[in-house]
Amino acid sequence: GEDVEQSLFLSVREGDSSVINCTYTDSSSTYLYWYKQEPGAGLQLLTYIFSNMDMKQDQRLTVLLNKKDKHLSLRIADTQTGDSAIYFCAEVNGQNFVFGPGTRLSVLP
Amino acid sequence: GAGVSQSPSNKVTEKGKDVELRCDPISGHTALYWYRQRLGQGLEFLIYFQGNSAPDKSGLPSDRFSAERTGESVSTLTIQRTQQEDSAVYLCASSLSLEDYEQYFGPGTRLTVT
Numbered sequence: 001g002e003d004v005e006q007s008l009f010l011s012v013r014e015g016d017s018s019v020i021n022c023t024y025t026d027s028s029s030t031y032l033y034w035y036k037q038e039p040g041a042g043l044q045l046l047t048y049i050f051s052n053m054d055m056k057q058d059q060r061l062t063v064l065l066n067k068k069d070k071h072l073s074l075r076i077a078d079t080q081t082g083d084s085a086i087y088f089c090a091e092v093n094g095q096n097f098v099f100g101p102g103t104r105l106s107v108l109p
Numbered sequence: 110g111a112g113v114s115q116s117p118s119n120k121v122t123e124k125g126k127d128v129e130l131r132c133d134p135i136s137g138h139t140a141l142y143w144y145r146q147r148l149g150q151g152l153e154f155l156i157y158f159q160g161n162s163a164p165d166k167s168g169l170p171s172d173r174f175s176a177e178r179t180g181e182s183v184s185t186l187t188i189q190r191t192q193q194e195d196s197a198v199y200l201c202a203s204s205l206s207l208e209d210y211e212q213y214f215g216p217g218t219r220l221t222v223t
Contacts, residue, residue, distance in 0.1 A: 035214075043152075043200065043214040088152065097142070099152035 004100035006089055011106045018076040020103045022089030025070060029091040032065060034074045037086045037102065046074070046087075081107045111135070113215035115201050121221045122191055130186045130218045134203030141184050142212060143176060144200040152200065158184060159207050191222045 004024045012018045024032070030051050035043040049056045049063045049072075056063045062075040076083055086102040114133045122128050134141050143155040155168045158178045169176070173191075178184040188195055198219050202212040 043202070043212075045211055045213075048211075090152075097144075097152075097154045099144075099154070 004089055004091055004098050006087075006100040006103045008101060009104050009106070011108055012079050013108050014079060014081060016079055018074075018079045018083065018105055018107075020074045020076075020087050020089075020105065022072040022074075022100055023070055024072065024089070024091045024098075024100075026091055026093055026098070027067075027070065029093050031092045032063075032072050033088075033090040033092065034061075034063065034072075035088040035090065035099075037088065039085075043088065076105075079105075079107050081109070083107055113201055113203050113213050115199075115215040115218050117218060118216065119219045119221075121223060124193060124222055125190055127187065127189045128191055128220060130188075130199050130220070132184045132186070132201030132203075132215060134182065134184070134201070135213055137181075138203035138205055138213075139181050140204045140207045141178060142202045142204075143184070143186050144202065145170070145197045146200060146217070147197045155186070157207075188220075191220075193222050196220055196222045 006022045031048050033048040034046040036046050037043050047058050047061050047063055049065050054065050060077045064073045072089055084107045086104050088102045089100040091098050116131045139160055141158040145153045145155055156163050156176050160181050161178045173189045176186045198217040200214055200217045202214045204212045
């Protein structure tokens, strides 16, 4: 079946870059997403990438997709304390969304 | 405009009781989704609606779970004879259409079954 995996924790220092990794299994996924979840808030869509792309940049966010290895990463440049949250990777094929367990990013001063 | 709202925000219920969770999507959004997030786990997709139709109910965890939607507005997720393993945050999301993959999430309903 489909499965999305992420490491559960990441700590970085303020100002450094954060790289959150994700692997997925469904090679027919059409879109891959990154969501951010802050405490007490709903999920916020950060960015998404079509499966026929290998990179997408949006301000401080860079998404890299290696379709051959089914590996997706989210890089946050100049990480700030406000970036502390849980980041979910998700793959979708048709209407079937599968989310990873989330990576808790802690930003240290 | 208003985002997706859910009620109640918190619900504590005794094992065996029925609960009803409500979701108000963004006005004009035809697609609506329900997810479950158990403690320390990722999101689990439950069901989606296109208008008031739910073509695929296979994501619902058991036959104690049901969902319905009135037109293109409010949706309710009902859990009958709740069990402790039903304890989770239930998240609702809506999007303009099924073809629009940008989903807007509500704050969730935290369900605790004692």
